[in-house]
Amino acid sequence: MDRLIYTAMTGAKHTLGQQAAVSNNLANINSTGFRAELHKLRSVEVQTDALRSRAFVVDASVASDFATGPIAFTGRQYDAAIEGKGWFAVQTPDGTEAYTRDGSFEVSPNGVLQTRSGLPVIGDGGPITIPPDSEIVIGKDGSISAFTPGQGNVVNVVAQLKLVNPPEQDLVRGDDGLFRQRNGQQAAVDETVQVAGGYLEGSNVNVVDQLVQMISLSRQFEMQTRMLQTAEANDQAAARVIGNR
Numbered sequence: 001m002d003r004l005i006y007t008a009m010t011g012a013k014h015t016l017g018q019q020a021a022v023s024n025n026l027a028n029i030n031s032t033g034f035r036a037e038l039h040k041l042r043s044v045e046v047q048t049d050a051l052r053s054r055a056f057v058v059d060a061s062v063a064s065d066f067a068t069g070p071i072a073f074t075g076r077q078y079d080a081a082i083e084g085k086g087w088f089a090v091q092t093p094d095g096t097e098a099y100t101r102d103g104s105f106e107v108s109p110n111g112v113l114q115t116r117s118g119l120p121v122i123g124d125g126g127p128i129t130i131p132p133d134s135e136i137v138i139g140k141d142g143s144i145s146a147f148t149p150g151q152g153n154v155v156n157v158v159a160q161l162k163l164v165n166p167p168e169q170d171l172v173r174g175d176d177g178l179f180r181q182r183n184g185q186q187a188a189v190d191e192t193v194q195v196a197g198g199y200l201e202g203s204n205v206n207v208v209d210q211l212v213q214m215i216s217l218s219r220q221f222e223m224q225t226r227m228l229q230t231a232e233a234n235d236q237a238a239a240r241v242i243g244n245r
């Protein structure tokens with residue numbers, strides 16, 4: 001009976017975790033560049049010499065869906081979307097480097113190109129600074145050209161976005177939603193990554209799939225709690241039988 005309790009109890013626990021992940025995916029269907037989170041359960045044998053037949057459930061394969069999302073035209077000069085594979089590099093508050101697909105950038109009062117959350121965008125020489133009173137054009141290769149309206153056709157390349165494309169299996173998602181290399185090292189620049197200026201990439205969450213999964217998880221959790229109730233009923237019946245002897 002305890003084998004049933006082990007499996008049902010840990011299964012119900014991690015099913016709730018999967019439901020939370022699906023809820024998070026659905027909450028981010030409109031988040032620019034969001035990557036859906038994936039969870040899979042598997043059984044693990046309890047490491048003991050006495051009860052080798054006992055097993056419990058673990059959420060052993062937390063991963064991300066790296067499929068590209070839809071790209072939409074915005075016409076905004078600070079927006080950029082990566083075409084195909086690749087990532088923008090940003091600087092986190094602790095000074096380390098992280099990666100995102102969210103190219104909805106803006107310029108701070110100090111002229112620093114940053115994300116909507118205030119993280120500086122990294123270029124070939126560190127954080128990128130946009131000249132005051134300038135308009136910019138983001139090129140296909142990630143180059144940022146600036147010009148001042150009303151002062152002729154003088155266009156200067158002021159920075160180059162750091163575009164990277166590390167192996168997807170080496171990337172892990174942080175609590176802040178940004179990705180980093182598993183070994184903690186900075187990814188190398190990949191000159192083959194291409195950018196579409198004036199576009200944004202949407203979330204890659206498939207709403208229908210996530211809703212179907214949510215229904216499936218709800219039924220799975222209901223089945224597991226019913227198994228616990230069955231184990232309790234069996235225990236009570238066994239106790240009555242023993243007590244009547």
